[in-house]
Amino acid sequence: MVGPKGEQIGIVSINDALKLAQEADLDLVEVAPTARPPVAKLMDYGKFKYEAAVKARESRKNQTQTIVKEIKLRPKIDPHDYGTKKGHVERFLKAGDKVKVTIMFRGREQSRPELGFRLLQRLAGDVEELGFVESQPKQDGRNMIMVIGPHRKKNEAKAHAGQSHSKSVPSPRSAAPAATTAPEPAANEPAADGAAVPGPA
Numbered sequence: 001m002v003g004p005k006g007e008q009i010g011i012v013s014i015n016d017a018l019k020l021a022q023e024a025d026l027d028l029v030e031v032a033p034t035a036r037p038p039v040a041k042l043m044d045y046g047k048f049k050y051e052a053a054v055k056a057r058e059s060r061k062n063q064t065q066t067i068v069k070e071i072k073l074r075p076k077i078d079p080h081d082y083g084t085k086k087g088h089v090e091r092f093l094k095a096g097d098k099v100k101v102t103i104m105f106r107g108r109e110q111s112r113p114e115l116g117f118r119l120l121q122r123l124a125g126d127v128e129e130l131g132f133v134e135s136q137p138k139q140d141g142r143n144m145i146m147v148i149g150p151h152r153k154k155n156e157a158k159a160h161a162g163q164s165h166s167k168s169v170p171s172p173r174s175a176a177p178a179a180t181t182a183p184e185p186a187a188n189e190p191a192a193d194g195a196a197v198p199g200p201a
Contacts, residue, residue, distance in 0.1 A: 002031070002041040011037060068147070070100045073123075075115040086126055093130040093150040103137075103144040116144040124148065 001009040001017050004026055012020070021028040021042055029048075032039035069092040071085050092099045101123060103116035120137045127148065135147035 002039060004042045004044075067097045068100050069097050070102060072102045072104055073119060074104055074106075075109050075112065075119060077119070086123060089123065089127055089148065090130055093127060093148065096150050098134065098150065099131070099148045101146045101148065105142050105144070110142060113139060113144060120144065120146045 001012050001020075003009050004024065009020075017028050017040060024042055026042045027045040028040050029043055029045055030038055030040045069088075071089055071092075073082070073085055077085070089099050089101070101120060103119060105113070105116065109115070117137050124133050124146070129151070131148040131150050133146060134149035135145070137144055137146040
């Protein structure tokens with residue numbers, strides 16, 4: 001048996017173990033039933049379960065959940081519809097989500113997989129500033145699938161670089177040179193050549 005602080009108590013009978021648990025107002029919990037002899041521990045089982053639940057909740061918080069959105073296209077999609085679908089893809093990538101793009105072939109379109117491939121390449125090129133091709137186009141029955149992942153770190157770096165490149169505009173007053181005035185000659189200094197010297201009144 002193991003004590004509440006992890007100390008080894010030793011081999012005791014079940015009755016003695018239950019008596020010790022009752023005296024310490026604790027629970028007797030079997031922690032290693034397959035051991036020979038089985039191992040039990042004195043603990044507050046309610047507190048143990050609560051702490052285990054808190055740890056599990058904290059670990060789930062730290063896990064980043066990746067959400068995969070799906071967009072479906074047709075090989076011969078209308079230009080306006082293509083623009084709308086591309087806008088959805090851009091919005092998903094800006095939010096940090098992956099996008100699964102599915103090309104749906106019908107009837108004779110199945111004999112022209114290159115149409116879907118070119119459409120997926122076009123879409124990847126149009127959104128390359130926001131995302132990259134994580135899974136290359138591949139045929140899956142009547143569909144062709146490609147996965148685009150977001151450039152999250154690159155977007156954050158660009159935003160930070162844009163803020164650091166802001167320039168300050170100098171004030172017009174500081175740019176203008178200060179006016180200089182010639183110093184007046186002192187009264188006891190001789191006048192320059194050709195200058196009139198005032199006589200006594």
